[in-house]
Amino acid sequence: MSYGNNPYGQGGGYAAPPGAFPPQNAQVSPQAQQWFAMVDRDRSGKINSSELQAALVNGRGEHFSDNACKLMISMFDNDASGTIDIFEFEKLYNYINQWLQVFKTYDQDSSGHIEEHELTQAFTQMGFRFTPDFIQFLVKKSDSQNHKEVSVDQFIVLCIQIQRFTEAFRQRDTQQNGTITIGFEDFLTVAIGCSY
Amino acid sequence: MSYGNNPYGQGGGYAAPPGAFPPQNAQVSPQAQQWFAMVDRDRSGKINSSELQAALVNGRGEHFSDNACKLMISMFDNDASGTIDIFEFEKLYNYINQWLQVFKTYDQDSSGHIEEHELTQAFTQMGFRFTPDFIQFLVKKSDSQNHKEVSVDQFIVLCIQIQRFTEAFRQRDTQQNGTITIGFEDFLTVAIGCSY
Known part of the structure; x- marks a missing residue:
């Protein structure tokens, strides 16, 4: 699931798996099954946050953050086991692909990153009206290395x-x-509960 | 910095380094200097979150979470470089030791973990009056493996x-x-800004 030097060259940033696996479950798309088999390194039939992290690379050639992977797993992990099965994985696979499409739309210069003005446009089109100060705050908060991009x-x-x-x-x-x-207490519940 | 089988047996959970280093900087305590030399694996003179994580183990024998290490580095990383120098490290070292002391106080059965009633007592003594529901929420939020302990x-x-x-x-x-x-926007700033 490389997102490296050629961030959008491989169908939304996904590298094709080295071989075509026969479909094993008619309810799950062949693409998601192939990906599942690659990501599930220990062949446990479940994918955890570390396995997901090992499979995902951003435009800087870095693995997706621990936070991003835990957050995404938690969104589809219905039994709160910290892992997802192949059915949950298919939903996550589609979800990540949708985000990659959104990201591509706003990464106008195809740099593999979103800069401040691109992020402003993204949020505006999502229906938010944020002040420039707030957008700057978001970029600074995300980007601990001070690249001024996300x-x-x-x-x-x-x-x-x-x-x-x-x-x-x-x-x-x-x-x-x-x-x-x-x-x-409600304030703390929201603030802590919605964070990851 | 083991916090493993004998969580409190080694002076606050810190294992002594294998050799005594001569003091190299009179402003920094010898203990902090020794620890710095051990944690700074790449000898860069700076410690990042990964180096800190490799050095810290909790009572389950697991490394401290990515989040915990990033959060602690960020608190002492005055130039937002993602790393801390030996002076910042000394402050962090003292800070972690203080937290270990606090944790020991509330871990009444010396299990290396804090259970719900111990957490309730901890917050009460810190001056908070939280409802049982909120304490349960905090334990559940922290403890993704459902051990019912922190x-x-x-x-x-x-x-x-x-x-x-x-x-x-x-x-x-x-x-x-x-x-x-x-x-x-203020709400979002607080919620996102104070999270890690």
């Missing part, structure tokens, strides 16, 4: 965080005026 | 998170009545 795994984490916190905020914004009144 | 690295992360969010909440709780009114 890699695909950082972008996915940011978008999921903002989606989660926005949902939690909206539920409490009963008057829909963009402000909420919130108690201490 | 390891030392998870405990450190939880306490730092709660400290940060409490501080952000207090700054906004101008009437000190335990509720705040907060706008959308």
Whole structure:
């Protein structure tokens, strides 16, 4: 699942597996089955965060962050086992592909990274109106190496965080005026619960 | 920095380094210098999150989480380089030792983990009055393996998170009545900014 030197050259950033596996489960697409077999290194029939991390590389040639992989596994790990089976994996596979498509759309210069103005445009098109200061804050927060750009795994984490916190905020914004009144424990529950 | 089978047997969980290094910097304690030399595997004169992670083991014999190490490095990494020098490391070393002491205090059965009732007591003594539901939520959130207990690295992360969010909440709780009114972008800034 290389996302390296040629970030978009291989069908959304996915390298083809070295051989075609025969379909083993009619309910799961052959692509997802092939990927599952590659990612499931210990052949346990389950994929954990470390196996996912070993398979995913961003545009800087770095593996996806621990956080990004744990976050994505947790979204599809219905029994909270820390692992996903092939059916859950197919959903994750489609989900990651969708994010790669979104990322490509906003990475206008095909650098494999999103810069500040590209991130502004992404959020605007998602329906958010953020101030320049807030966008700068997001880039700085994501990008600990101070590259002033956001890699695909950082972008996915940011978008999921903002989606989660926005949902939690909206539920409490009963008057829909963009402000909420919130108690201490509820505040902590949202802040800690939606983080990863 | 083993915290394994005998979690408290070696002076706060720290194994002594195999040899005594001569003091190289009078401003830094010999203990911190010895530890720095051990943790700085690539001899770069700086310690990053991965080097810290390789050196720290919790009571389950697992390395401290990626999150815990990144969070702790970020707290002492004044130039946001992702690394800390020997002076910053000494502060971190003292900080970790203080947390180990706190953890020991609440780990009444010396299991190397904190259970729900021990966590309740810890927060009560720190001045918080949390509901049982909230404590359960914290344990469940920390403990993805469903052990119903919190390891030392998870405990450190939880306490730092709660400290940060409490501080952000207090700054906004101008009437000190335990509720705040907060706008959308400020809410996102706190939620994302204080998370790790």
